Amino acid sequence: MSVEASTSMSADITTRVEVARRESGMPTPLVGMLLFIASEVMFFGGLFAAYFNARAAFVGEWGPPAPAPELEILPLALPLTVILLTSSLTMQLGVWAIRRGNQGAMRFWTAITLLLGISFVAGQLYDYTTLGFGISDGVFGTVFYTLTGFHGAHVFGGTVGLTILLARAIQGQFSARNHVAVEAISIYWHFVDVVWIALFTTLYFLR
Amino acid sequence: MATTTLEPRAETYRSSWVIDWLTTVDHKKIGVLYIVNSFLFFFAAGILALVIRSELAVPGLQFLDERTYNQAFTMHGTIMIFLFIVPVLSGFANYVVPLQLGAPDMAFPRINALSFWLLPLGGLLIFSGYLFGGAAAEGWTGYAPLSGGTYAAGVGTDLWLIGLTLVGTASILGAVNIIATVFKMRAPGMTLMRMPIFCWTVLVTAVLILLATPVLTAGLIALFIDRNYGGSFFDPTTGGQPILWQHIFWFFGHPEVYIVILPAMGVVSEILPVFSRKPLFGYRAFVFATIAIGLLSFSVWAHHMFTTGVVFLPFFAFMTALIAVPTGVKMFNWMATLWRGSISLTTPMLFALGFVTMFLIGGITGVMLSAPAVDFHLQDTYFVVGHLHYVFFGGSVFGVFAATYFWFPKITGRRLNERLGKVHFWIHFIGFNLAFFPMHPLGITGMPRRVSDYSPDAGWTLWNMASTAGAFMIAISVLPFLINVIATFINGERVGDDPWEANTLEWATSSPPPPYNFDKLPPIRSERPVFDLRHKHDVEHLSAEERP
Numbered sequence: 001m002s003v004e005a006s007t008s009m010s011a012d013i014t015t016r017v018e019v020a021r022r023e024s025g026m027p028t029p030l031v032g033m034l035l036f037i038a039s040e041v042m043f044f045g046g047l048f049a050a051y052f053n054a055r056a057a058f059v060g061e062w063g064p065p066a067p068a069p070e071l072e073i074l075p076l077a078l079p080l081t082v083i084l085l086t087s088s089l090t091m092q093l094g095v096w097a098i099r100r101g102n103q104g105a106m107r108f109w110t111a112i113t114l115l116l117g118i119s120f121v122a123g124q125l126y127d128y129t130t131l132g133f134g135i136s137d138g139v140f141g142t143v144f145y146t147l148t149g150f151h152g153a154h155v156f157g158g159t160v161g162l163t164i165l166l167a168r169a170i171q172g173q174f175s176a177r178n179h180v181a182v183e184a185i186s187i188y189w190h191f192v193d194v195v196w197i198a199l200f201t202t203l204y205f206l207r
Numbered sequence: 208m209a210t211t212t213l214e215p216r217a218e219t220y221r222s223s224w225v226i227d228w229l230t231t232v233d234h235k236k237i238g239v240l241y242i243v244n245s246f247l248f249f250f251a252a253g254i255l256a257l258v259i260r261s262e263l264a265v266p267g268l269q270f271l272d273e274r275t276y277n278q279a280f281t282m283h284g285t286i287m288i289f290l291f292i293v294p295v296l297s298g299f300a301n302y303v304v305p306l307q308l309g310a311p312d313m314a315f316p317r318i319n320a321l322s323f324w325l326l327p328l329g330g331l332l333i334f335s336g337y338l339f340g341g342a343a344a345e346g347w348t349g350y351a352p353l354s355g356g357t358y359a360a361g362v363g364t365d366l367w368l369i370g371l372t373l374v375g376t377a378s379i380l381g382a383v384n385i386i387a388t389v390f391k392m393r394a395p396g397m398t399l400m401r402m403p404i405f406c407w408t409v410l411v412t413a414v415l416i417l418l419a420t421p422v423l424t425a426g427l428i429a430l431f432i433d434r435n436y437g438g439s440f441f442d443p444t445t446g447g448q449p450i451l452w453q454h455i456f457w458f459f460g461h462p463e464v465y466i467v468i469l470p471a472m473g474v475v476s477e478i479l480p481v482f483s484r485k486p487l488f489g490y491r492a493f494v495f496a497t498i499a500i501g502l503l504s505f506s507v508w509a510h511h512m513f514t515t516g517v518v519f520l521p522f523f524a525f526m527t528a529l530i531a532v533p534t535g536v537k538m539f540n541w542m543a544t545l546w547r548g549s550i551s552l553t554t555p556m557l558f559a560l561g562f563v564t565m566f567l568i569g570g571i572t573g574v575m576l577s578a579p580a581v582d583f584h585l586q587d588t589y590f591v592v593g594h595l596h597y598v599f600f601g602g603s604v605f606g607v608f609a610a611t612y613f614w615f616p617k618i619t620g621r622r623l624n625e626r627l628g629k630v631h632f633w634i635h636f637i638g639f640n641l642a643f644f645p646m647h648p649l650g651i652t653g654m655p656r657r658v659s660d661y662s663p664d665a666g667w668t669l670w671n672m673a674s675t676a677g678a679f680m681i682a683i684s685v686l687p688f689l690i691n692v693i694a695t696f697i698n699g700e701r702v703g704d705d706p707w708e709a710n711t712l713e714w715a716t717s718s719p720p721p722p723y724n725f726d727k728l729p730p731i732r733s734e735r736p737v738f739d740l741r742h743k744h745d746v747e748h749l750s751a752e753e754r755p
Binding site: 025028031032035036038039040042043044045046047049050053054057058059134135136138139140141142143146150 | 314315318379382383384386387390391392417418419420421422423424425426428429432433436437438439440445446447448451454455458
């Protein structure tokens, strides 16, 4: 029965599958990136929950374990924050440039963003050597290094993305019409920036 | 044939089918890889179940010591949940969802291949603990401090953590892919409210995976840091809290229950209408019930922690009982679909009906456990083991077999033998109840879960014997299934493109479908486009207003 049924069906099929992808709305890679970032929000949410849980239950002075000095925003943490915030701006300048089709300006701003990102990671690694406590020095050390470490790893991941972006930009692969990778990486970069703002506020001010 | 193969065929320079399968980015081949890989892990974890049940058949330690017993139930639970039920349903989602949406493939085919290949890697890492001094042994829930460096010193738990992180990452990437596919790849005319129910349940499942699994990943990494780098997340001696692990684990773990059951509900909601010759009763109610279950699933995690004394009992008890409402709505959807239908008891239909009845029992015991007073009595007893197996096995696994019998003709072009299928179903159904029903009286009379031995004076021997006999019956029932699959694959009945006279778009293309799924699509004006196409002539004499 089924063979006959489907034979008679074939003549009736009318809609051609020419455009199965929906061209309207947000480009699919951006949808994918936003969904991925949603999962990242939950990942950092889990780590932040661990931080606040430890903070709420902690008995005694919350902060770096003695004899390590208190966390200070100077000379390093605040400048690194400024560097990362600036890099979000330069990233966006690159996006605006390529939306206008200005490949040269986009390359310039992407390179600056990459340099700022690398500076942040390098500065943070240097900062680790000066803090005077480690990941195994009590629960504060554990949450501090886990949170900042995973954030740093995400910045590093972003610099890898930026490097690929820059290499493709030098080959002239982006234009005003075709630059979805730039948009996707920029969203990720802004997200990493926002995580740092939350982290910086939590670790240095909300104590 | 509804469609012909694409011309010119997107054929390739490849000659070896091995290379072809290893490097494929076709959602159908990846779906088959998922399903085959999952069944291999199913058989491995099933053997562990037989080991556990053999040990428990009579009092005394016959085959294992406590240590190997702990490893056996830990690996059984971990592998069954993370490497069988979740991925096998992902496999069907991978195969079926793009076809049901009228799409040529998933939104990100290469990420799709990646999320599959992380699975066997993660699974083998988890199992490889056996090669390095013993696998993880603190239960699939990995409670701290049992899973900490003090009580689980071996490398098995580290391999378990790394393996689960990989499997979780695979799930997250798969969820991104499914959601993007649903929102960006639907065929013209396929509005959200015309999507097949299976796509809806898979969509909500993907959202749960996307939002719950990363929290588990954070917990797994925290535990790894505690064990290997001297961290203090879960170590009370240095300012940490073991209870934090339970919060993190169950914030993931309870949505996980719905990750496991929702796609199976979707499968059943595809099958019941086809073999009742009626549309699904209350499509919209079903969609909203699915969304409601998804939302509620994030507010009930602490019902696993009633006896810890640190959670607000009235809130979590109320929210947990509340989930019975949308679930009950679905029960009525299914019953009303069957009501006065023209029912044919094919094998997929039998498994779907098995799902509805067995899941109902698991759901009712779930509502019982949502009451703190009852939960305090039954926490960590065999009652909970019985409950979760009625949901996972009586629910999800029945759904998996229903899906296998239902879509096998689409995947291979050949229908599984009905007689062997019914033999499989009945041995499976009776064995299942024999294995898991006795766990309820065992739990009520106080038998704790995760023990390798019990007193001969406890009065538990008979029930345990029955349960072990049931477990072996389930194992035997797999034989007709395997014989059926192999024999059908080699020399089964060829049944054409739409053997069940079904409703959704996967039946509008050839069996098996061509590489890019469709050359042409039927018009999509309802959630049953293939039904509409088949009955097009029945409404031609009606005016536009009179048409349904």
